[in-house]
Amino acid sequence: MKKKITALLCILLSITAVFFFSSCNNDVTPGNEEPASEDDSSYMAESQGICVMSACRMESDTEDASLAVSEDIAGIVVLNKSEKTLQYAEITADFSDGTVHLYKISTLPPGEACFVAEENKLPYRELTTGFFGFEINNVAFFTEEPSVYADKLQFSGADGILNIKNISDSDITENIVVYYKDYENSHLASGVTYRVTVEGGLEAGEIKQVMASHYRQNASMIMFVQLVPAEVS
Numbered sequence: 331m332k333k334k335i336t337a338l339l340c341i342l343l344s345i346t347a348v349f350f351f352s353s354c355n356n357d358v359t360p361g362n363e364e365p366a367s368e369d370d371s372s373y374m375a376e377s378q379g380i381c382v383m384s385a386c387r388m389e390s391d392t393e394d395a396s397l398a399v400s401e402d403i404a405g406i407v408v409l410n411k412s413e414k415t416l417q418y419a420e421i422t423a424d425f426s427d428g429t430v431h432l433y434k435i436s437t438l439p440p441g442e443a444c445f446v447a448e449e450n451k452l453p454y455r456e457l458t459t460g461f462f463g464f465e466i467n468n469v470a471f472f473t474e475e476p477s478v479y480a481d482k483l484q485f486s487g488a489d490g491i492l493n494i495k496n497i498s499d500s501d502i503t504e505n506i507v508v509y510y511k512d513y514e515n516s517h518l519a520s521g522v523t524y525r526v527t528v529e530g531g532l533e534a535g536e537i538k539q540v541m542a543s544h545y546r547q548n549a550s551m552i553m554f555v556q557l558v559p560a561e562v563s
Contacts (some may be wrong), residue, residue, distance in 0.1 A: 377466035378421050380411030387454045388447045401453040402543035404431050406464070408521075409443040414471040415554075421446075421468070426460035435521035437476075437511060437553045444511075448522035476509075476554030485552050486508075492542040496532035503531045510542070513551035523553060530560065 374382045388405035399517040404423075410416050416438040432449040451547035455461075478485075480500065484495040494511075496502055521548040524544045532538060544550070 344560060369426050375464035375466050376411075377419075377472075378469050379413055380416060380466055380469055381409045382464045382466070383407045383409045383443060385454075387444060387459055388445065390403060391519050398535055403428050403451050404448040404454045405445055406433055406446050407432075407439065408435050410438045410440055412471070413440050415439045415475055417470045417472050420467050422465050424462040424465070425455065426462065429430045430457075431455075433521060435507060437523040438518070439553075442518060444518035444521060454474070478552055479555050479557070483555060487497060487542065487545055490543055490545060491542060492526055492545050493537055494528050494532065495537040496534055499532065499534050501533045502557065503560070505529055505560050506531060507558055508542075508557040508563075509553045509555070510545060510550050511553055512544070512546070512549065518551070519549075 370473070374384075376382070384407045386405040386407055387402040388401050400439050404424075406421065408419075408421070416435070418434070418436045422434070423433075425431075429452070431452055433446045434449055435444060435446050465538040467496055482496060482498040483506070484497045486493045486495075492508065494506060494508060508528070509523050509525045511518055511523050524542070526540045526542045526545075529539060537539055
């Protein structure tokens with residue numbers, strides 16, 4: 331199901347790590363950025379370089395016309411200010427009535443930001459009253475920076491399909507595990523990291539096609555690849 335993201339407080343993402351906040355009523359439209367108010371920023375949190383930059387609304391389109399349109403899902407924008415790729419983190423938002431929003435994010439490179447939907451798709455809530463703040467937990471970074479093996483592999487595809495080609499002069503005998511994320515409007519659009527596996531590797535120059543149900547042409551980004559010996563995969 332394709333997600334359409336709208337933000338209450340959103341950021342213009344850039345690799346130069348210059349971030350501005352804006353209040354948006356519809357789709358994110360960079361260009362009208364304004365600094366966050368002091369009240370807004372007081373709700374944010376940071377741990378080990380992982381920052382909650384803003385709260386946002388995330389709306390999921392439904393493919394079933396008979397279903398009622400659901401409420402906007404709660405979401406946040408997370409920025410990695412560290413020098414390492416984030417492997418995983420959990421973020422909670424606590425409210426005075428006992429409600430807890432849970433956000434999980436994986437695979438966030440240095441200097442990148444990502445929209446993250448609430449794990450249980452709870453509805454968006456204003457942060458103006460009864461909100462205690464965000465807390466970042468279970469932060470883990472890759473001990474070795476992940477790679478896409480650009481000197482060995484080339485990727486292409488269409489919706490639901492991913493093609494992997496061995497562009498090197500040597501056979502790859504390991505299973506090839508490809509990790510990818512949603513990527514829309516020049517930003518990472520989901521905390522989730524998906525994966526597919528090419529069993530048995532690839533001979534030099536060989537191309538294989540695998541089913542990748544969450545992969546979307548021009549709306550997905552390959553994040554990293556693992557080469558895993560077949561006997562332990």
